[in-house]
Amino acid sequence: MSTMAPPAPTPTSASSRPTGRAPIARLAWMLARPGAASPATVALPIVAFAVTTALLLIVLGGVLMFWQRTDENAPAFQMLSLLAIALLIVPLATLGGAAARLSARRRDDRLATLRLLGATTGTVTLVTVVESTALAFLGAIAGVVLYLVSMPLVGLIPFGGGPIGPTAIWTGPLAILGVVVGVALLAAVSSVVGLRAVVVSPLGVRLKQRAPHTSWVRLLVGAIIVAVAYATLSSLGVITDVAILVGALVGAFAASVAVLGLVGPFALSIFAKVRLRRAKTAEQLISARGILESPKAAWRLVGGVAMTSFVAVVAGTGTALLESFSAHSTSEALFIADIRTGVLITLVASFVMVACSVGVGQAAAVLDRRDLYVSLDRVGMPVSTMDTARVRSVMLPLLFVAIGSALLGALLVFPLAGLTLIMAPLSLLVIAICFVLGLALVRLSLLATRPILTNVLAHPERSLG
Amino acid sequence: MNTPLLHASSLVLRYGSTTALAGVDLVIQEGESVAIMGASGSGKTSLLHCLSGILRPDGGFVRFAGPTGTVDLSTLSDGERSRLRREAFGFVFQQGLLVPELTAVENAALPxxxxxxxxxxxxxxxxxxxxxxxxxxxxxxxxxxxxxGQAQRVAIARAQVGGATLIFADEPTGALDSATSVDVMDALLRSTTGQGHTLVVVTHDEKVAARCSRIVRLTDGQVVSDSAGAASSRSTVPAPGAFAGPAAASTTTTAIAHVPTTDGPAFGGAGWESGR
Structure with a gap:
């Protein structure tokens, strides 16, 4: 008899009495501990936050390096470093956003379950925030290590006639602490923002009902911003204060980036529509539809390259030409060469950030679509088709954006570009090599996520059962 | 007796130390609708996966009488089995599992x-x-x-668009309400056995099983019963040829290369080897 009875509640034991409060820390640990989730669920956000932190510190270190200079060219380089920041802020924010979204999205399902089981909105929110922040903090610490390890490598970059040295981009402990706290805060905030969907509708988080549309309004807003920026720039001659001048320049740059952000998705959606119409194979069809599914997301991923490509061509051509004219004045030539190095570094940095975002995003996408990939495998779709579709949906927008902006830049400085081709063909070759390198880097990061796909297909029991 | 369409003999499948299939024999004739039933863990999905060449059994064999002769699935390479699944078999899963960014018609056209x-x-x-x-x-x-229910019909279209005459369905109505289940099962039966094709369906729903011509029950990886279903009298299943839909539109598709439109009531007959 007694063995059949349910365990009687023991009112005398204070520890087992429900307190009415959810144990946030314990819930967070239950959901995050290894074994509760697939290792990738926890590892991916950590890696993403680590890479974000490392790149952020490297860029910050590079900018601080210029601000510590005291030579005659220092003001010029300081201004240029601000421009570089304006260029890199978008791809860097994308990477950070991808990391944050990743850590929030990976737990949507289980949090929705938690909510269905009766957890309050407050509990769900707290569990997520605690979890995301903890993962981000771990990632940021790993990122600091990555930054320290990469310092000697970055130190090989030549500036002012020689390598900058292994400690040149050291930001100091205070900045490192600031970045780590900042990354953790970013994760906390975005997990709250990203969670609203789960809290509002526990059942509907995964459904994407309608494909978003991009409208002509974007073009109009873009045109207005361009007009304002142009007016600002044309009145620069009247401004004598350097600080205001720099502010106006940076502002104009930021405005151009904003315009690209508005027009870019629209251009990408038109590009994808053309691709869709011409698609002949399954992989062409899926990749075109994939871009059309969210031109904004596609742009977010590759848009960072647009501005840097444009600048690399314009500034690269200009500096190459100037350099060939001022061959006899060594200090002037050095100054110009340094500017070109900075431009190319910025270009490559933007490609590195895109490559990291792509790696993180694709790893998450493959895991999210685990069931779909397994079913397509069962239906008889070759792995190569799935992989090609995935690769194309990233590489096509990237190529479109990089080559499109580069051509636009070349068109703008067309007479100059022609002259440079004759005067300094080698420097143009260097720019071209940087482009190829950057594109290859992104392709490589896609290649790195292929084992995740083949692994998913090799262990189908984890998905469909 | 004719060569059976699918002939499985002494199938054994193990996952580590657990035995999912412990010597299953099953013969499926063309035009049958076979329901495979059993509790969770009885091995019904494992059996479906072995019969369809998704998994290679640890023992026994599966022979499929294809349009170009009989093949032993376990002797085929991964690539060959992949192609067989693509061109000779059709699959319907529990949750459609269609490519979300593609339209209905693009999903159906994918194979x-x-x-x-x-x-x-x-x-x-x-x-x-x-x-x-x-x-x-x-x-x-x-x-x-x-x-x-609509998504599941798209999956049914995808399963058969390539001319497959043997359709495997794994809990095709598992995620649907009962009224929609009836509709989807109608569509599935009409489009398969309704035109002389063969359907193998894994289900835990007695109502779904009752509409098949045969019910095979598994327990602990073994067949414990193999009986005629209520539908074996063909009272609820439309006669072959009753499903005239795609055939009616075949005038627009007669020009398609490689597809013998004369073979079968609708698009059937595009064999997995003659397809290229």
């Missing part, structure tokens, strides 16, 4: 595209299938814009 058909022809054939399954007008909808 044809994979086999190298021109896109326009592939989509025309897919559209004919969708229309036959009651989805006319929804061709351009994305999967997220379809109901569960």
């Amino acid at each position: 044809l595209l994979l086999s190298g058909y021109p896109r326009a022809d592939a989509e025309a054939r897919a559209a004919a299938w969708l229309a036959a399954l009651g989805l006319r007008g929804l061709e351009a909808r994305r999967i997220g814009e379809l109901s569960g």
Whole structure:
């Protein structure tokens, strides 16, 4: 008899009495501990936050390096470093956003379950925030290590006639602490923002009902911003204060980036529509539809390259030409060469950030679509088709954006570009090599996520059962 | 007696130390609708996966009498089995598992595209299938814009658009309400056995099983009963040829290369080896 009875509640034991409060820390640990989730669920956000932190510190270190200079060219380089920041802020924010979204999205399902089981909105929110922040903090610490390890490598970059040295981009402990706290805060905030969907509708988080549309309004807003920026720039001659001048320049740059952000998705959606119409194979069809599914997301991923490509061509051509004219004045030539190095570094940095975002995003996408990939495998779709579709949906927008902006830049400085081709063909070759390198880097990061796909297909029991 | 369409003998399948299939023998004739039933963990999905060449059994064999002769599935390479699944078999899963960014007609056309058909022809054939399954007008909808039952019909179209005459379904109504289940099962039976094709369906739903011509029950990886279903009298299943939908549209698709339109009541007969 007694063995059949349910365990009687023991009112005398204070520890087992429900307190009415959810144990946030314990819930967070239950959901995050290894074994509760697939290792990738926890590892991916950590890696993403680590890479974000490392790149952020490297860029910050590079900018601080210029601000510590005291030579005659220092003001010029300081201004240029601000421009570089304006260029890199978008791809860097994308990477950070991808990391944050990743850590929030990976737990949507289980949090929705938690909510269905009766957890309050407050509990769900707290569990997520605690979890995301903890993962981000771990990632940021790993990122600091990555930054320290990469310092000697970055130190090989030549500036002012020689390598900058292994400690040149050291930001100091205070900045490192600031970045780590900042990354953790970013994760906390975005997990709250990203969670609203789960809290509002526990059942509907995964459904994407309608494909978003991009409208002509974007073009109009873009045109207005361009007009304002142009007016600002044309009145620069009247401004004598350097600080205001720099502010106006940076502002104009930021405005151009904003315009690209508005027009870019629209251009990408038109590009994808053309691709869709011409698609002949399954992989062409899926990749075109994939871009059309969210031109904004596609742009977010590759848009960072647009501005840097444009600048690399314009500034690269200009500096190459100037350099060939001022061959006899060594200090002037050095100054110009340094500017070109900075431009190319910025270009490559933007490609590195895109490559990291792509790696993180694709790893998450493959895991999210685990069931779909397994079913397509069962239906008889070759792995190569799935992989090609995935690769194309990233590489096509990237190529479109990089080559499109580069051509636009070349068109703008067309007479100059022609002259440079004759005067300094080698420097143009260097720019071209940087482009190829950057594109290859992104392709490589896609290649790195292929084992995740083949692994998913090799262990189908984890998905469909 | 004719060569059976599918002949499985002494199938054994193990996952580590657990035995999923412990010597299963099963013979399936053309035109049958076979329900495989059993509790969770009885091995019914494992059996379906072995019969369809998704998994290679640890023991025994599966012979499939294809259009070009009988093949032993376990002797085929991964690539060959992949191609067999693509071109000779059709699959319907529990949750459609369609590509979410593609439209209904593009999803249904996917197997044809994979086999190298021109896109326009592939989509025309897919559209004919969708229309036959009651989805006319929804061709351009994305999967997220379809109901569960509609998405499942798209999956049924995808399973058969390539001319497969043997369809495997794994809990095809498992995620649907009972009224929609009846509709989807209707569509599935009409489009398969309704035109002389063969259906193998894994289910835990007695109502679904009762509509099949035969019910095979598994317990602990062994067949414990093999009986005629209520539908064996053909009272609830339309006679072969009753499903005229895609065939009616075949005038628009007669020009498709490689597809013998004379073979079978609808598009059937595009064998997995003659397909190229």
